[in-house]
Amino acid sequence: MGILDLFSKKDGPAAFEIPAGTFTVDRHGNVLSSTLPQSFPPECVAQIVKPVLESFHGAKKAQLALTEIVIQYSALKITARELRGGAMIFLAPHGPQRQT
Amino acid sequence: MPGPPKILLLDDEEDALELYQQILATLPSKPEIRTCDSGTKALALLESEEFTLMISDLNMPKMDGLQVLSIVRRKYPNIKIMVMTAVVDEQFRARAYALGVDLFWQKPSSEQEMKLFLEGVDSVLQRYEQSGFRGVQSKSLVDIVQLECLSQSSTVLKITNGVLVARIWIQNGELVDAEMGDITGEEAFKRILTWKAGNFENLPAEPTRERKIFNTVDGLLLDAMQMIDENQAIADGTAPKEEVHEEAASRQTPLQMSAKVKGVDFLMALPADSAKPPEFWGVENPEPLAKWARQTWQGFNQLGDQFVCGKCVAIDGRSLRRQVALLAAGERLLCIGLERGLSQEQRQETVNNVLAKWVS
Numbered sequence: 010m011g012i013l014d015l016f017s018k019k020d021g022p023a024a025f026e027i028p029a030g031t032f033t034v035d036r037h038g039n040v041l042s043s044t045l046p047q048s049f050p051p052e053c054v055a056q057i058v059k060p061v062l063e064s065f066h067g068a069k070k071a072q073l074a075l076t077e078i079v080i081q082y083s084a085l086k087i088t089a090r091e092l093r094g095g096a097m098i099f100l101a102p103h104g105p106q107r108q109t
Numbered sequence: 110m111p112g113p114p115k116i117l118l119l120d121d122e123e124d125a126l127e128l129y130q131q132i133l134a135t136l137p138s139k140p141e142i143r144t145c146d147s148g149t150k151a152l153a154l155l156e157s158e159e160f161t162l163m164i165s166d167l168n169m170p171k172m173d174g175l176q177v178l179s180i181v182r183r184k185y186p187n188i189k190i191m192v193m194t195a196v197v198d199e200q201f202r203a204r205a206y207a208l209g210v211d212l213f214w215q216k217p218s219s220e221q222e223m224k225l226f227l228e229g230v231d232s233v234l235q236r237y238e239q240s241g242f243r244g245v246q247s248k249s250l251v252d253i254v255q256l257e258c259l260s261q262s263s264t265v266l267k268i269t270n271g272v273l274v275a276r277i278w279i280q281n282g283e284l285v286d287a288e289m290g291d292i293t294g295e296e297a298f299k300r301i302l303t304w305k306a307g308n309f310e311n312l313p314a315e316p317t318r319e320r321k322i323f324n325t326v327d328g329l330l331l332d333a334m335q336m337i338d339e340n341q342a343i344a345d346g347t348a349p350k351e352e353v354h355e356e357a358a359s360r361q362t363p364l365q366m367s368a369k370v371k372g373v374d375f376l377m378a379l380p381a382d383s384a385k386p387p388e389f390w391g392v393e394n395p396e397p398l399a400k401w402a403r404q405t406w407q408g409f410n411q412l413g414d415q416f417v418c419g420k421c422v423a424i425d426g427r428s429l430r431r432q433v434a435l436l437a438a439g440e441r442l443l444c445i446g447l448e449r450g451l452s453q454e455q456r457q458e459t460v461n462n463v464l465a466k467w468v469s
Binding site for chain 2: 074075
């Protein structure tokens with residue numbers, strides 16, 4: 010029933026959309042590699058990196074020594090893996106703007 | 110409404126409107142279908158014509174579906190409302206039902222789903238013939254249960270409080286059973302009644318459900334209300350010590366109850382006011398853990414606000430030796446340490462069981 014393709018909508022207007030992708034950063038937050046689109050500003054990447062590195066750092070102080078953090082939002086899932094002081098971060102957006 | 114039913118179809122995509130119009134025209138009731146591509150136009154049409162059913166998309170520019178629905182439900186209480194969306198988000202579903210929609214439907218993507226969708230529309234149209242009042246109002250769970258029992262209803266009340274889901278079975282106005290996680294019967298019923306907020310849905314009755322509650326509704330409600338009052342008085346510090354009932358005095362705190370949940374390694378509950386000390390169990394170094402939990406939760410919530418990606422629902426942390434979950438329970442932030450080697454399902458069950466102790 011190919012006609013039903015019509016049911017799947019294109020992306021609606023969004024104030025800001027986080028792309029799906031993966032990137033790695035060193036312990037200072039410098040991006041080492043990335044599959045994010047170039048249109049995604051480095052400042053936004055830095056905003057994501059900051060709480061991730063802070064969380065890994067704080068966890069060490071609390072003797073948790075986490076190797077992975079998964080953050081679930083209504084419309085986004087962030088998975089961060091500790092990488093020798095830095096991190097590998099996966100962004101997986103979902104929710105209405107992705108699905109309609 | 111004499112004559113064939115009238116359906117108002119609202120979607121911002123012209124192609125979809127045309128397609129739905131053709132499909133809905135095949136219904137046996139031969140409905141008259143009007144379409145519009147914006148919320149403003151839909152409201153204008155509703156001003157001038159009477160409709161039986163409105164089918165609306167949720168994600169639309171300018172005025173979104175939920176905004177339209179809230180206005181329509183208030184101004185036209187008789188119209189049936191159906192939401193059809195590609196959004197598969199439990200929060201949207203809950204919000205839509207809280208606004209008083211009659212049916213929330215995910216956009217069909219196969220022939221079978223399309224058939225079910227048409228049956229759903231047909232069922233809603235038939236319900237229009239039945240009389241009764243409806244509205245959107247916040248009622249306590251006690252009120253809802255009393256109402257169902259007094260009206261001799263047979264139904265299953267599905268109650269949702271965040272990630273927790275509970276069910277109460279009512280048959281011919283009598284309480285038959287209740288279920289909350291792995292607890293059933295009277296204990297589950299009393300626990301459910303202590304929930305302060307949430308959503309409820311009426312599901313079809315299940316007459317074959319085995320009876321586990323044999324007390325009267327009034328007796329159980331009285332017990333539950335007494336328990337809630339006593340707990341509240343203790344929490345407020347207004348209950349004089351000599352008047353505290355023996356049973357209430359021996360009642361355990363949420364922290365003590367959470368500590369007994371299978372799979373919990375340690376637990377910390379942080380009040381919203383950071384000046385207040387956290388409650389904890391099994392924690393060796395509470396200060397750095399509290400600091401980490403607060404900073405991590407706040408940091409990622411700020412990130413969520415900056416990128417408009419919704420509220421932070423939960424944060425899971427893993428290491429070789431530990432698993433930890435951060436999530437909100439009312440005003441508190443819970444930091445739950447989990448035993449090693451739990452499967453994903455066991456982990457989720459443990460977290461839900463702990464959460465259940467705190468949201469009541």
